[in-house]
Amino acid sequence: MLRAMVAGGHRVLAIGPEDDPAVRAELGAQRVEFTSVPLQRTGLNPLQDARTVLALTRVVRDFRPDAILMAAVKPIAYGSIAARVAGVPIRAAMITGVGTALGGGSGARPRLVAAVVRRLYRVGLEGIDTVLFQNAEDEDLFRRLGLINDRHRLVRIPGSGVDIEYYRPEPMAPTPPVVFLMMSRLLRDKGVIEYLEAARRVKREVPGVRMQLLGRLDENPSGITERDLREIIAEGAVEYLGVAADVRPHLAGAHVCVLPSYREGTPKSLLEAMAMGRPLLATDVPGCRETVAPGRNGELVAVRDVDALVEAIKRMVALGSDRLAAMGRESRAMAEERFDVRDVNRLILGSMGLD
Numbered sequence: 001m002l003r004a005m006v007a008g009g010h011r012v013l014a015i016g017p018e019d020d021p022a023v024r025a026e027l028g029a030q031r032v033e034f035t036s037v038p039l040q041r042t043g044l045n046p047l048q049d050a051r052t053v054l055a056l057t058r059v060v061r062d063f064r065p066d067a068i069l070m071a072a073v074k075p076i077a078y079g080s081i082a083a084r085v086a087g088v089p090i091r092a093a094m095i096t097g098v099g100t101a102l103g104g105g106s107g108a109r110p111r112l113v114a115a116v117v118r119r120l121y122r123v124g125l126e127g128i129d130t131v132l133f134q135n136a137e138d139e140d141l142f143r144r145l146g147l148i149n150d151r152h153r154l155v156r157i158p159g160s161g162v163d164i165e166y167y168r169p170e171p172m173a174p175t176p177p178v179v180f181l182m183m184s185r186l187l188r189d190k191g192v193i194e195y196l197e198a199a200r201r202v203k204r205e206v207p208g209v210r211m212q213l214l215g216r217l218d219e220n221p222s223g224i225t226e227r228d229l230r231e232i233i234a235e236g237a238v239e240y241l242g243v244a245a246d247v248r249p250h251l252a253g254a255h256v257c258v259l260p261s262y263r264e265g266t267p268k269s270l271l272e273a274m275a276m277g278r279p280l281l282a283t284d285v286p287g288c289r290e291t292v293a294p295g296r297n298g299e300l301v302a303v304r305d306v307d308a309l310v311e312a313i314k315r316m317v318a319l320g321s322d323r324l325a326a327m328g329r330e331s332r333a334m335a336e337e338r339f340d341v342r343d344v345n346r347l348i349l350g351s352m353g354l355d
Contacts, residue, residue: 001160002032004345008354013063015056015079017041035059039074041219049078056082067352070124071096073117077124084127092130092352095138096160097265097287102141113221121147128152130351134159134265137286155351158290159266161344162335167275169332170252175321176208180281180313181254183214183247183269184261186229188222191260191283191304198260198309199237205310209317214241214250251276255324256316262303264288266339274335279327281312291339297330 005012012032016023017039027034037055040048052074060068060082067090070079076093083091102117121142125131130153133139139156142148173179184190192213199211213232217223224232233240241250247269251257257273257280264287270280274291280298282288292298299316301308316324349355 001341001345001348002027003030004342004349005354006031008349010354013059013065015059015075041074049074053078053081057085060086060088066090067092067354069094069348069352070128073120073124076128077120080124080127090130090352090354091128092132093125093128094132094134094157094348095142095265096134097267098138098141098263102145109221118145118147121145125152130155132157132348132351135286135290138265153351155347157344157347158339159271159287159344160268161341162268162271162275162339163341164275164336164339167248167251167272167335169275169277169328170248172255172277172321172325172328173253175255175317175324177210178208178256178317178324179210179212179254180256180258180316181212181214181250181273182258182260183250183272184259185218185220186213186215186224187218187220188224189220189262191262192224194260194304194306194309195258196232196238197306198313200235201306201310202313203237206314206317209313210239211237212239212241212250212254214244214247216243247272248276251278254278256281256298258282258313259288260301260303260309261285261288266290271335271339274331274339277325277328277332279316279324279331281309281316291334293330293334297327297334 002012014027014032014034016036019036024034037052039052056078065088068083068088069092070076071094102114125147131148132155134157182195186192202209232238244250251273257278259267259270259282261283263285266287270291280292282292282300283303284300285303289300292300294300299312301312346355
């Protein structure tokens with residue numbers, strides 16, 4: 001999307017919390033300016049968050065943009081304040097998924113987190129003109145919570161899209177073994193625990209199956225710990241592949257991409273798998289269900305249901321190489337038709353009047 005902005009003749013500044021020299025260099029090569037601001041992504045420290053607001057306000061005032069696009073709850077809340085103070089005329093927010101934070105759940109801390117998240121979204125979206133949603137359920141939830149109203153211009157986008165030229169179809173290796181791959185931050189909300197339990201059972205019950213996990217630890221409260229990860233690796237039910245800047249070799253070695261998430265916007269990992277011609281096995285939840293046509297390019301199973309996940313894995317193993325490859329071709333066709341990042345970029349920029 002940043003490249004599309006530059007190609008449209010715009011001067012572009014990217015703002016993020018981590019000043020990674022490699023990222024800065026890559027963005028510079030694409031003629032995108034970059035600056036970092038302090039951001040405590042998951043904490044609730046008001047002094048730290050005040051620093052974020054002040055830093056963002058200084059950056060936005062100095063850059064003097066005509067338009068600002070924000071994503072994620074704190075950037076939307078604090079970026080919106082900075083944009084209003086700086087007088088930015090075009091202000092848009094992209095809701096890339098709400099996870100389980102807005103639901104509240106049981107217990108004092110989940111209810112507190114949900115209240116804070118709702119408050120942050122309410123503060124941020126009061127100063128936003130255009131709100132982009134990746135699925136209908138998220139839009140309905142925001143409306144029920146009173147976070148959006150008729151004043152907002154609402155735009156539905158098919159996720160963030162996927163670069164179908166970068167992620168090209170790769171032939172599948174012969175089976176057995178059938179290789180299942182989950183790519184995700186290591187969060188309980190992504191279904192990591194269900195995937196691990198399913199892997200334990202599949203390893204005992206089904207010969208010729210490999211279960212792989214790719215992704216990094218995360219400071220999010222729902223993240224598994226480093227100790228948890230060491231125990232998972234030692235147990236051997238799942239092959240932990242570590243972290244990868246380029247996931248294509250791992251997708252090329254897999255037959256099925258799995259995501260037993262509790263809720264998504266539109267998951268990038270599944271879009272990348274689709275573009276590379278891989279069937280999907282995902283939960284029947286907002287975001288995931290937009291990527292799966294059951295029986296055509298994969299299966300949907302009930303959320304938090306290990307039994308259903310195990311049975312679906314068994315069914316996909318029984319399909320054999322030819323049927324899995326055919327489902328992978330359906331995934332690629334769907335990626336080309338609905339999720340091409342070039343089409344998504346045009347829709348996003350058009351909604352901001354920047355096409």
